[in-house]
Amino acid sequence: MDKIFRKCDALIIISLILLSMLALAAAGKPPFNKGGDLYAVIYVNGKEIEAIPLSSAEIGYEINTDTSPSTVIRIEKNCACFLNAECRDKICVNTGNLTKSGDAAACLPAGVVIVLKSAGKSKVDIIAY
């Protein structure tokens, strides 16, 4: 008879839980978070099209991407998010607000990805690449 659990199952499940917890805890902390200003970096089909410093958004505003389907990105002082997308599943919108370095949201049908990156002390490298 097929058993649901055997010894190796527990081992692999516990190590997977620990690994992913560790990864979640490490995200947004140094060395992944260099501190400094947050930038919302917008990629369309793998190409970076804009890097917006969140601190520049004194008043929140929206960006429309002319992709197909189109998406609406909201930039605010402390966060960025997908406000809307012309697709069916709305996974990117449901991802919610991106608030810390390393947070990302993606609209796959449109090929649009938003990633929050910290500039670090130099504040140059993120603009330079």
Add this chain to the structure above:
Amino acid sequence: MFNNKYSIKTAKFGMLLALSLSLSFLESILPPVPFLPPGAKLGLSNIVTMFAVINGGLPSGLLIAVLKSVFAGFTRGFSAFIISLCGGVLSIFTLRLMLFFKDRKLFGLAGVSVISAVFHNIGQLAGAFVLTGSIYVFGYLPSLILFGIIAGVITGAVLKAVMPALEKIM
């Protein structure tokens, strides 16, 4: 030439495919649950693909995975097709490998189901990486894995429960 053996096999395969398609449709109309990673699904149709691989081997499982992604492509668009294909095919190969270990009594159904769920996620994210060209989609993996463990245990348990009934029909 009418070949009875193959007709029966084809009919049974069609039933399995219909079952897996209806399960994934059922899942897609469920409302998103708060506190769960967006887009995360239980993967109920994987019960059927697991059964197909256990009973019909690698070819049946792969065929179901490919036909399922074609269906996803028709109903949800090209990106759904690519993601479903990458996740499905990778998880079927993982599943076959895990069944090898299960037969040697190393893993139970829960372990088989969890590992193939995790590789299903990795395959889907690889597909998302191809579509977006952004490595950051993999940042989504840890939360998907946590949810995949729960989903994997549930689908493994359900498979064990429905296995006798499915074997009677097939």
